[in-house]
Amino acid sequence: MYKPNKKMGKLIIENRSEIFRPSARTERTPASVTRDILKVIDTPGMISFAGGLPDDSLFPIEDLKNIFETSVSKKGSKLFQYSDTQGHSDLRAWIADRYYPGSSADEILLTSGSQQALDLLSRYFIEEDSPILLERPSYLGAIQVFSSYAPTFIGINYGEEGPDMEELKYVLTNSSEKPKFFYCIPDFQNPSSYSYSLEIRNSISKLLLENGVPILEDTAYRELYFKEELPISLCELGPEHTISIGTFSKTLAPGLRVGWIRAPKKILKDLIIQKQSMDLHSPTLNQELVYGFVSSSKYEEHLSLIRKTYQRKSEHTFNCFQNNFGDSLPLQISKGGLFYWLEFPQEINTDLLFQKCLEKGLAAVPGSSFFVGKPERNHLRWNFSNASEEETKLGVKRLFEVYKSIQK
Amino acid sequence: MYKPNKKMGKLIIENRSEIFRPSARTERTPASVTRDILKVIDTPGMISFAGGLPDDSLFPIEDLKNIFETSVSKKGSKLFQYSDTQGHSDLRAWIADRYYPGSSADEILLTSGSQQALDLLSRYFIEEDSPILLERPSYLGAIQVFSSYAPTFIGINYGEEGPDMEELKYVLTNSSEKPKFFYCIPDFQNPSSYSYSLEIRNSISKLLLENGVPILEDTAYRELYFKEELPISLCELGPEHTISIGTFSKTLAPGLRVGWIRAPKKILKDLIIQKQSMDLHSPTLNQELVYGFVSSSKYEEHLSLIRKTYQRKSEHTFNCFQNNFGDSLPLQISKGGLFYWLEFPQEINTDLLFQKCLEKGLAAVPGSSFFVGKPERNHLRWNFSNASEEETKLGVKRLFEVYKSIQK
Numbered sequence: 001m002y003k004p005n006k007k008m009g010k011l012i013i014e015n016r017s018e019i020f021r022p023s024a025r026t027e028r029t030p031a032s033v034t035r036d037i038l039k040v041i042d043t044p045g046m047i048s049f050a051g052g053l054p055d056d057s058l059f060p061i062e063d064l065k066n067i068f069e070t071s072v073s074k075k076g077s078k079l080f081q082y083s084d085t086q087g088h089s090d091l092r093a094w095i096a097d098r099y100y101p102g103s104s105a106d107e108i109l110l111t112s113g114s115q116q117a118l119d120l121l122s123r124y125f126i127e128e129d130s131p132i133l134l135e136r137p138s139y140l141g142a143i144q145v146f147s148s149y150a151p152t153f154i155g156i157n158y159g160e161e162g163p164d165m166e167e168l169k170y171v172l173t174n175s176s177e178k179p180k181f182f183y184c185i186p187d188f189q190n191p192s193s194y195s196y197s198l199e200i201r202n203s204i205s206k207l208l209l210e211n212g213v214p215i216l217e218d219t220a221y222r223e224l225y226f227k228e229e230l231p232i233s234l235c236e237l238g239p240e241h242t243i244s245i246g247t248f249s250k251t252l253a254p255g256l257r258v259g260w261i262r263a264p265k266k267i268l269k270d271l272i273i274q275k276q277s278m279d280l281h282s283p284t285l286n287q288e289l290v291y292g293f294v295s296s297s298k299y300e301e302h303l304s305l306i307r308k309t310y311q312r313k314s315e316h317t318f319n320c321f322q323n324n325f326g327d328s329l330p331l332q333i334s335k336g337g338l339f340y341w342l343e344f345p346q347e348i349n350t351d352l353l354f355q356k357c358l359e360k361g362l363a364a365v366p367g368s369s370f371f372v373g374k375p376e377r378n379h380l381r382w383n384f385s386n387a388s389e390e391e392t393k394l395g396v397k398r399l400f401e402v403y404k405s406i407q408k
Numbered sequence: 409m410y411k412p413n414k415k416m417g418k419l420i421i422e423n424r425s426e427i428f429r430p431s432a433r434t435e436r437t438p439a440s441v442t443r444d445i446l447k448v449i450d451t452p453g454m455i456s457f458a459g460g461l462p463d464d465s466l467f468p469i470e471d472l473k474n475i476f477e478t479s480v481s482k483k484g485s486k487l488f489q490y491s492d493t494q495g496h497s498d499l500r501a502w503i504a505d506r507y508y509p510g511s512s513a514d515e516i517l518l519t520s521g522s523q524q525a526l527d528l529l530s531r532y533f534i535e536e537d538s539p540i541l542l543e544r545p546s547y548l549g550a551i552q553v554f555s556s557y558a559p560t561f562i563g564i565n566y567g568e569e570g571p572d573m574e575e576l577k578y579v580l581t582n583s584s585e586k587p588k589f590f591y592c593i594p595d596f597q598n599p600s601s602y603s604y605s606l607e608i609r610n611s612i613s614k615l616l617l618e619n620g621v622p623i624l625e626d627t628a629y630r631e632l633y634f635k636e637e638l639p640i641s642l643c644e645l646g647p648e649h650t651i652s653i654g655t656f657s658k659t660l661a662p663g664l665r666v667g668w669i670r671a672p673k674k675i676l677k678d679l680i681i682q683k684q685s686m687d688l689h690s691p692t693l694n695q696e697l698v699y700g701f702v703s704s705s706k707y708e709e710h711l712s713l714i715r716k717t718y719q720r721k722s723e724h725t726f727n728c729f730q731n732n733f734g735d736s737l738p739l740q741i742s743k744g745g746l747f748y749w750l751e752f753p754q755e756i757n758t759d760l761l762f763q764k765c766l767e768k769g770l771a772a773v774p775g776s777s778f779f780v781g782k783p784e785r786n787h788l789r790w791n792f793s794n795a796s797e798e799e800t801k802l803g804v805k806r807l808f809e810v811y812k813s814i815q816k
Contacts, residue, residue, distance in 0.1 A: 018620050019649050020675050021588060023535045031681045056485035068476055077464035080661035112520060116687040127431045145685040214427050241427050253488035255692040267428050273439045277553040279524040283694055284663040
């Protein structure tokens with residue numbers, strides 16, 4: 001046992017309230033609702049559709065075990081020593097090759113999940129009060145981290161084909177200060193599940209280029225299509241004015257915390273310096289495990305399996321909603337991603353619905369958390385990838401009961 | 409192969425200079441010298457004493473392999489799923505128990521190395537122009553990350569027994585604004601290798617408490633004593649006004665990126681929210697590997713081995729310096745840590761010495777990088793833990809030759 005050289009007693013602190021004086025940043029960083037919900041889901045009997053959790057029975061654990069074994073035997077101590085800030089060069093080359101035709105490993109920076117990519121890009125771009133554009137609704141983890149940098153949020157409504165182009169044009173023409181970037185999730189968005197049509201992709205890339213506003217494209221769900229691939233990415237359309245963010249959290253395993261940024265080389269240089277100051281580098285071993293798996297022939301099989309499984313789960317979820325709610329909940333069957341974005345009648349406040357659901361052992365995320373500015377309060381984000389079919393059946397039934405009870 | 413739905417050509421960007429408009433933060437984050445040096449050390453023939461790299465032949469790779477095997481078999485997919493922001497609860501309990509008598513797992517937050525801990529605490533505390541206290545010299549990775557938050561640095565000279573208490577008292581009495589914290593490395597400091605005496609520890613803890621200024625104590629090198637343990641930590645002396653930072657990078661393996669913060673519970677709550685916004689959580693698997701090893705009976709043996717090896721290497725390094733430089737370089741034999749802090753005569757500028765060294769295939773870190781305010785320019789930081797004895801012999805000889813050549 002470790003025994004410190006304890007030669008004097010502890011000092012007693014009398015008034016500590018003034019000792020720790022946090023920055024304004026601390027005050028303005030909201031706790032993320034989903035992370036808070038993750039804490040209650042361990043309550044006995046609770047069924048959760050709250051987190052964006054992949055189905056962990058699909059994690060290729062045996063393969064990862066074999067890769068670990070082989071890699072450690074081959075590369076040994078290198079996997080455990082300090083390494084380069086930019087990250088595993090073979091994995092960067094693989095990412096460039098697969099997702100960014102014409103780009104190279106030099107344009108990729110590996111991060112600790114896509115959340116760190118969002119933080120890093122916030123540091124790079126945002127000054128206090130900088131205007132930034134983002135979709136309404138948008139990913140709550142992005143809203144959370146952006147908030148800590150105190151920008152001025154400008155929300156653009158996101159509909160079934162993409163953002164409202166008229167609104168976007170109006171904002172670009174009439175902002176007194178040029179927005180720092182447009183943050184968007186064009187593929188099976190979290191939370192709405194909407195995607196951009198090809199036409200919108202073309203128009204939006206052109207419009208933002210003309211206005212000198214860079215795009216931050218978050219591609220987290222792009223691989224999770226059920227039948228048809230999505231149209232070309234914004235980054236491929238306009239690689240010089242688009243920064244792309246990606247992650248292996250949804251396609252492989254989130255616990256490994258491996259994500260990336262693709263940016264023009266000139267910008268990437270500065271991003272690497274920021275990353276260096278943030279945590280020196282992300283763990284080498286985790287990048288090696290990801291590389292070992294994605295570069296093997298098993299990755300395509302694995303993606304097919306995930307797509308099929310999530311499609312089946314989404315269809316089952318859809319059927320459960322149809323069976324319980326009938327026409328009272330307008331819902332289209334999902335084409336990809338992880339979520340249903342439930343739209344209740346205007347008079348239903350899902351913040352209240354959510355509280356009632358928790359009491360009945362059911363968790364999902366109230367829509368208000370996904371809006372900058374004045375929130376809409378009649379949505380609920382429902383994850384379909386994690387729960388079992390049995391749990392889904394029971395969960396939707398519980399939701400319908402709660403819905404009925406507050407409707408009265 | 410992945411084939412995107414490429415239905416239109418790329419947009420051509422004509423004037424991209426105005427598109428990316430980085431924040432002032434980007435401008436003020438300096439690239440870290442050591443990380444830049446890490447890039448040149450792969451040049452053929454280069455011998456490096458620059459990084460704070462542990463001896464990677466000591467990494468307990470076989471044990472980590474076994475732990476991986478056992479843990480994955482036992483815990484399965486949980487190790488690869490999203491998990492709690494605060495981190496592995498058993499590892500937190502182990503850290504509290506070993507290093508913070510009277511504290512519990514609730515007061516520990518796991519981070520991606522201690523660099524992330526420094527970033528997180530910067531976010532928590534620093535506003536633009538906030539005065540912060542730190543030692544002169546201090547750890548350059550801390551200076552780098554603090555700089556990106558634009559504080560006002562107040563340096564306190566660090567001598568062989570600890571910081572200059574008169575200077576510290578003077579600053580505390582005469583600052584117009586109360587400093588946000590005092591950042592210090594009381595144990596085998598990077599770069600100076602100095603430690604605080606027990607007397608200084610007592611006085612400094614008391615003085616800062618009286619002045620209502622919290623302490624950020626960085627304990628990275630605390631376990632690396634060769635014979636005698638260091639006196640009680642500042643955190644144990646004053647747990648309510650001290651935040652402690654630790655890491656497994658020096659005692660186990662830096663590539664795993666596992667570090668921690670110990671803070672009073674009230675503060676920790678807000679730190680967890682910041683961490684959540686930064687990267688959701690650090691990788692579960694890495695924390696499990698660390699826990700598996702440190703909680704086993706092998707950890708004490710391993711620490712003994714590291715201490716003995718580094719002591720031998722430090723003695724060998726010391727002898728090489730004696731044999732080459734004789735009395736022209738004042739040097740005391742090391743008692744712990746990873747570095748010798750070489751002090752040359754005032755007329756030697758180690759920034760120039762460093763450049764000449766690189767030309768001769770030798771890397772170490774010029775002292776100027778470790779100073780806030782006006783730098784001292786006659787030191788060189790020399791790592792002794794990583795190079796082999798043969799390399800050290802050759803390296804010191806090269807240094808002496810370069811030194812002689814610029815002295816003329």
